[in-house]
Amino acid sequence: MKNSWKQWNAALLILMSATILAMWLFIHKFCNGDGREGGSDKHEWSLMQVIESRNGNQAIRDLQFIDDEEYHIVAIPNLKGKTTWVMLNPASPPYYKQWGDNFSITQEQFERITRTRHTISTVEEALRSHLSEGE
Numbered sequence: 115m116k117n118s119w120k121q122w123n124a125a126l127l128i129l130m131s132a133t134i135l136a137m138w139l140f141i142h143k144f145c146n147g148d149g150r151e152g153g154s155d156k157h158e159w160s161l162m163q164v165i166e167s168r169n170g171n172q173a174i175r176d177l178q179f180i181d182d183e184e185y186h187i188v189a190i191p192n193l194k195g196k197t198t199w200v201m202l203n204p205a206s207p208p209y210y211k212q213w214g215d216n217f218s219i220t221q222e223q224f225e226r227i228t229r230t231r232h233t234i235s236t237v238e239e240a241l242r243s244h245l246s247e248g249e
Contacts, residue, residue, distance in 0.1 A: 196214065203234050
């Protein structure tokens with residue numbers, strides 16, 4: 115009788131451990147918050163901050179592309195003469211991540227970005243809203 119009690123306790127402990135592990139995996143994989151941020155959101159913003167801190171003092175005249183890990187980022191000259199960084203393929207909400215001031219792009223620059231990089235549709239629409247007047 116005493117031996118079967120130990121076996122029952124061991125089986126219950128294994129079942130509880132497996133349940134807790136399954137719940138943790140489910141929450142980690144499928145619960146991405148309220149739609150405004152997700153599991154990898156903090157990592158993506160951190161990456162944008164690191165790129166800004168490394169390259170923020172550069173004054174650029176044209177687009178520059180940076181690939182970091184699996185992310186593609188474009189540097190765009192902004193209206194204040196500095197650089198604005200846009201992540202072209204964020205994996206979690208918000209699906210548009212910009213670091214820096216407002217900017218304007220030409221149709222040719224827009225096509226270069228969308229043609230040469232891994233741009234998701236949300237970013238394309240946001241970039242389209244920055245097209246210069248008359249473009």
